[in-house]
Amino acid sequence: MKRGKVLIIGPVGSGKSTLVKRLLGEKNSSAKKTQALEYANWIIDSPGEYSQNPMYYRTLMATALEAKVLLIVQDATRKDCILPPNFASGFPLCPIGVITKTDHPDADIETATRLLRIALPVGDIYLTSSVTLAGIEELKERILSYLQ
Ligand SMILES: Nc1nc2c(ncn2[C@@H]2O[C@H](COP(=O)(O)OP(=O)(O)OP(=O)(O)O)[C@@H](O)[C@H]2O)c(=O)[nH]1
Numbered sequence: 166m167k168r169g170k171v172l173i174i175g176p177v178g179s180g181k182s183t184l185v186k187r188l189l190g191e192k193n194s195s196a197k198k199t200q201a202l203e204y205a206n207w208i209i210d211s212p213g214e215y216s217q218n219p220m221y222y223r224t225l226m227a228t229a230l231e232a233k234v235l236l237i238v239q240d241a242t243r244k245d246c247i248l249p250p251n252f253a254s255g256f257p258l259c260p261i262g263v264i265t266k267t268d269h270p271d272a273d274i275e276t277a278t279r280l281l282r283i284a285l286p287v288g289d290i291y292l293t294s295s296v297t298l299a300g301i302e303e304l305k306e307r308i309l310s311y312l313q
């Protein structure tokens with residue numbers, strides 16, 4: 166089986182699909198609500214509901230078989246972690262953490278990092294903004310280094 170994709174998970178509205186657009190080089194457009202798994206080039210985007218409802222965990226696990234890297238997204242403005250402790254270790258993938266919306270006035274990087282560490286105890290965490298594009302190129306380079 167070909168194992169060359171990155172699977173992106175995280176809650177509804179956390180900025181996954183907008184991040185996908187930035188990683189693929191679309192600098193301005195924002196995303197529509199994701200209704201199903203969406204395959205775009207080397208990225209598999211998931212609806213936030215798949216991370217928020219354990220009913221969908223099996224689907225995420227099955228989809229992981231097509232991927233090599235797991236991107237776990239934490240919104241910098243959120244005060245909770247919706248994934249269970251150490252969720253990342255249930256996937257046979259290279260895990261990377263991403264904190265999105267670091268440009269937002271309500272962003273709290275310290276809290277977001279602490280929350281993300283619940284689901285992702287080890288592995289690098291990248292700070293990104295799809296508005297200022299901060300951190301996007303660095304994140305892309307890291308993902309592509311795992312995929313090749
Ligand atoms: N300020 C700010 N807003 C962002 C950023 N990234 C995304 N947003 C906004 O957050 C909202 C949700 O973004 P999406 O990319 O659709 O979120 P998602 O995680 O794909 O959501 P689902 O498809 O429902 O799971 C949109 O209004 C985006 O414009 C960012 O880096 N900074």
Ligand SMILES: [Mg+2]
Nearest residue numbers: 181182198199
């Ligand atoms: Mg989406």
